Amino acid sequence: MPDLLAEIRAAFEHQIEVYGPLLQGDTPPGPPKSRQRPLRESRVDADAAMNESAYDRIKGLIPGNSLLHMHQTLSEVEEYVRTTTLIALDETRINPVFGVGHPGADLMVIGEAPGADEDAKGEPFVGRAGKLLTKILQAIGFEREDVYIANILKSRPPNNRDPRTDEIQAHLPILYRQISLIRPKILLCVGRTSGTSLLGVKSSLAALRGTFHDFHGLPVMVTYHPAALLRNPNWKRPTWDDMQLLRDRYTELGGHFGHAQNPDIAVKTGVAVKADVAVNTDVAVKTDVAVKTDVAVNTDVAVKADVAVITKSKPVSKKDKSTV
Numbered sequence: 001m002p003d004l005l006a007e008i009r010a011a012f013e014h015q016i017e018v019y020g021p022l023l024q025g026d027t028p029p030g031p032p033k034s035r036q037r038p039l040r041e042s043r044v045d046a047d048a049a050m051n052e053s054a055y056d057r058i059k060g061l062i063p064g065n066s067l068l069h070m071h072q073t074l075s076e077v078e079e080y081v082r083t084t085t086l087i088a089l090d091e092t093r094i095n096p097v098f099g100v101g102h103p104g105a106d107l108m109v110i111g112e113a114p115g116a117d118e119d120a121k122g123e124p125f126v127g128r129a130g131k132l133l134t135k136i137l138q139a140i141g142f143e144r145e146d147v148y149i150a151n152i153l154k155s156r157p158p159n160n161r162d163p164r165t166d167e168i169q170a171h172l173p174i175l176y177r178q179i180s181l182i183r184p185k186i187l188l189c190v191g192r193t194s195g196t197s198l199l200g201v202k203s204s205l206a207a208l209r210g211t212f213h214d215f216h217g218l219p220v221m222v223t224y225h226p227a228a229l230l231r232n233p234n235w236k237r238p239t240w241d242d243m244q245l246l247r248d249r250y251t252e253l254g255g256h257f258g259h260a261q262n263p264d265i266a267v268k269t270g271v272a273v274k275a276d277v278a279v280n281t282d283v284a285v286k287t288d289v290a291v292k293t294d295v296a297v298n299t300d301v302a303v304k305a306d307v308a309v310i311t312k313s314k315p316v317s318k319k320d321k322s323t324v
Contacts, residue, residue, distance in 0.1 A: 054217030
């Protein structure tokens with residue numbers, strides 16, 4: 001049942017909301033292999049499998065005389081960022097943009113620098129680009145609160161210019177401390193500056209994307225920034241390819257899908273499932289018992305929506321629908 005819900009999410013949410021309806025003959029993307037998120041007590045075992053020393057190596061990148069070594073929680077590091085001037089941008093910003101999300105996330109998304117909206121709100125990825133990032137994450141099984149989102153720079157450059165090398169070097173230790181405290185299993189860099197700054201390389205985005213890079217033991221995927229996708233929709237398809245690679249690697253690493261532990265969600269094979277709770281949409285699933293919702297789906301994965309029919313199977317007919 002969880003696999004079926006994931007398949008519906010990938011086909012319905014991503015193809016319609018992000019990329020548009022599937023064309024005839026297209027194949028909906030496959031689901032993650034697992035949606036079950038164990039209790040956080042199992043985190044120690046999962047981290048050991050990941051390679052415990054990776055986080056120590058990343059923490060070791062912080063200069064030895066940095067006050068960041070004194071801070072043992074994200075809230076302490078955030079207060080340090082709020083009260084400390086490391087570069088001139090820290091004096092001209094409206095708000096520091098530290099980061100937001102699950103403090104123990106298995107996926108960490110890293111952007112480049114705050115824009116005007118982020119500076120005003122003090123939160124990364126808000127506005128149109130932020131909404132698109134949320135949809136892209138949802139299309140591979142994540143809610144925004146499942147992941148942790150941060151930037152290379154915590155302060156906005158004027159006129160949205162690219163961060164300078166000295167600014168990047170001054171703020172990178174903050175990101176290193178965030179990574180070592182959050183302990184993600186995988187990193188997603190969105191935008192060329194994010195990827196090159198973290199990996200310490202000079203390269204084009206075209207050369208960086210489509211494969212995984214190693215960051216002291218953690219896999220890193222680099223893809224297009226959502227703002228770039230708004231300017232050039234042709235880049236959405238390669239971005240989707242990157243996201244499928246990331247989802248598959250995340251599943252291989254035993255990554256957790258946080259919304260699966262919501263106590264209001266109950267998935268039981270052979271009974272009706274209320275899927276607007278399970279997947280945050282109005283899609284419902286028919287297993288052995290039909291479900292009355294805005295969209296009914298049987299085990300052949302026939303998806304009927306107001307906007308499109310994206311399947312090779314036949315939509316569920318009215319006479320096949322029963323109510324519960």
